[in-house]
Amino acid sequence: KxxxxxxxxxxxxxxxxxxxxxxxxxxxxxxxxxxxxxxxxxxxxxxxxxxxxxxxxxxxxxxxxxxxxxxxxxxxxxxxxxxxxxxxxxxxxxxxxxxxxxxxxxxxxxxxxxxxxxxxxxxxxxxxxxxxxxxxxxxxxxxxxxxxxxxxxxxxxxxxxxxxxxxxxxxxxxxxxPKTGAKIMSLQDPAKKMSKSDDNANGCVYVLDTPDDIMRKFKRAVTDSEARVHYAEGKDGINNLMGIYAVLTGKSYEEIEREFEGKGYGDFKEAVGQTVVEELAPIQEKFRRLIDSxxxxxxxxxxxxxxxxxxxxxxxxxxxxxxxxxxxx
Ligand code: ATP
Ligand code: MG
Structure with missing residues (x-):
């Protein structure tokens, strides 16, 4: 091995x-x-x-x-x-x-x-x-x-x-x-990597954040004014959200683009947030049991x-x- x-x-x-x-x-x-x-x-x-x-x-x-x-x-x-x-x-x-x-x-x-x-x-x-x-x-x-x-x-x-x-x-x-998600960016400043030691807690989603906090942070994520979900140069905020969604759902960028065709950023952010909340829920539950032991x-x-x-x-x-x-x- x-x-x-x-x-x-x-x-x-x-x-x-x-x-x-x-x-x-x-x-x-x-x-x-x-x-x-x-x-x-x-x-x-x-x-x-x-x-x-x-x-x-x-x-x-x-x-x-x-x-x-x-x-x-x-x-x-x-x-x-x-x-x-x-x-x-x-x-x-x-x-x-x-x-x-x-x-x-x-x-x-x-x-x-x-x-x-x-x-x-x-x-x-x-x-x-x-x-x-x-x-x-x-x-x-x-x-x-x-x-x-x-x-x-x-x-x-x-x-x-x-x-x-x-x-x-x-x-x-x-x-x-990892092929996707090897660098997750701050939700507030998508030119900067998300870091544990960042002072801006709104830019970071913590694995132990409550579902409400996670949804709030995604809803406030910095994006752009184009209002079309697609992966492209200069769209750092959207690219980052697409990256997160892609790793968690296993969907390709093309599939994500199709899924959100004709929809706004609001729907997209909601979906990304929801996926993250669901992924983290069982981990948070296991954590709560362990931290008491x-x-x-x-x-x-x-x-x-x-x-x-x-x-x-x-x-x-x-x-x-x-x-x-x-x-x-
Ligand atoms: P710090 O700000 O204290 O350096 P950090 O968030 O960079 O904290 P580390 O403990 O330095 O975390 O790194 C732990 C692991 O997480 C490493 O494998 C590192 O490559 C990875 N990592 C850190 N930040 C990111 C990120 N934004 N996207 C993807 N992987 C990351
Ligand atoms: Mg580090």
């Missing part, structure tokens, strides 16, 4: 973008692949967090991903900060990653523009920690949204560089991007951190030896 690795930051409430771009398929992959999933909480502190809120977001994200269908009988699902090998390998990989490479990362440029008062070293070296996450588990495939493509490329380069300098150590991973959740992440540590440590040990750190027998 090929190994799949994917992670998400508990940096806020999980969005429809996260769900459609990366996590909707997580349950279905578990039979075909050896799946390893993580909450990337070390990455989260690259942006300042309020401790109590951060803890709450982490626990909620853990429960919500279980509600997406991660099955800990089949897959590993752990919290990054509870597996020390991530920070350890990240340090080593930092020393095999060039300043120039990190400087070219568009996520760094975007996030440092957004958090100009806190452009910390962690934000800059975010991609080498992400490389460590992936490489520790010898992952073959990394299902993520298209916004992470550049980071996956860098992880590949770091792996190839290390393998060439020493000897084959890391599996060189490949990104796995704190002891179960804790037992789950404790055990999964132990299992992940055992796997990660094998890769880390090889790396330490190859680099030349003096070994204790």
């Amino acid at each position: 090929k190994t799949v690795f994917s992670a998400i930051q508990p940096s806020g409430s999980i969005t429809l973008g996260n769900f459609l771009g990366a996590w909707r398929g997580c349950a279905a992959m578990q039979d075909e692949y050896r799946c390893i999933y993580a909450l990337a909480d070390l990455h989260t502190i690259t942006v300042r967090q309020e401790p109590a809120k951060f803890r709450k977001n982490t626990l909620e994200a853990y429960a919500l991903l279980l509600a997406f269908g991660i099955d800990v009988e089949k897959s590993l699902f752990f919290i990054q900060s509870q597996v020390p090998a991530h920070a350890q390998l990240a340090w080593v990989l930092n020393c095999y990653t060039q300043f120039g490479e990190l400087s070219r990362m568009t996520q760094f440029k975007d996030k440092s523009a957004k958090h100009a008062d806190n452009i910390n070293a962690g934000l800059f070296t975010y991609p080498s920690l992400m490389a460590a996450d992936i490489l520790l588990y010898q992952a073959d495939l990394v299902p993520v949204g298209i916004d992470q493509k550049q980071h996956i490329e860098l992880a590949r380069n770091i792996a190839e560089r290390f393998n060439a300098l020493y000897s084959p150590t890391f599996t060189v991973p490949e990104g796995m991007f 704190k002891d179960y959740l804790e037992a789950c992440y404790r055990e999964n951190a132990q299992k992940a540590t055992a796997i990660a440590q094998r890769t880390l040990n090889k790396v330490m030896k190859k680099v030349g750190f003096l070994q204790v027998k």
Whole structure:
């Protein structure tokens, strides 16, 4: 079986973008692949967090991903900060990653523009920690949204560089991007990607939003003045809504155009909203049950951190030896 690795930051409430771009398929992959999933909480502190809120977001994200269908009988699902090998390998990989490479990362440029008062070293070296996450588990495939493509490329380069300098150590991973929905845009500013950490909550649909909130956000989504549902350049708002509708219904853009021929944007937005509400309802219900089972959740992440540590440590040990750190027998 090929190994799949994917992670998400508990940096806020999980969005429809996260769900459609990366996590909707997580349950279905578990039979075909050896799946390893993580909450990337070390990455989260690259942006300042309020401790109590951060803890709450982490626990909620853990429960919500279980509600997406991660099955800990089949897959590993752990919290990054509870597996020390991530920070350890990240340090080593930092020393095999060039300043120039990190400087070219568009996520760094975007996030440092957004958090100009806190452009910390962690934000800059975010991609080498992400490389460590992936490489520790010898992952073959990394299902993520298209916004992470550049980071996956860098992880590949770091792996190839290390393998060439020493000897084959890391599996060189490949990104796995959905055909539609790989980049869901903000409903308020369709030129910007939908992000958990966005300040404009109206632009983001959260997986845990109430049906009323979801409908309201779709009804207010920014579109254009043409009032014809079709996919075309310059119609970012409509394109985005069509993308969301297409992933959820499995319909092609042509089919959607036909379905809404002669109808206005109001009807279309209503239909998209309704489809999202229906998709999320069973997930929300499962989440509500899980979030009340704190002891179960804790037992789950404790055990999964132990299992992940055992796997990660094998890769880390090889790396330490190859680099030349003096070994204790
Ligand atoms: P943050 O704003 O804190 O970076 P985020 O919404 O970008 O939050 P991440 O935790 O960074 O979420 O990413 C989790 C996963 O969701 C990744 O696989 C990422 O590619 C995917 N993803 C994030 N935003 C989108 C989006 N707008 N459309 C599709 N996929 C997305
Ligand atoms: Mg992100």
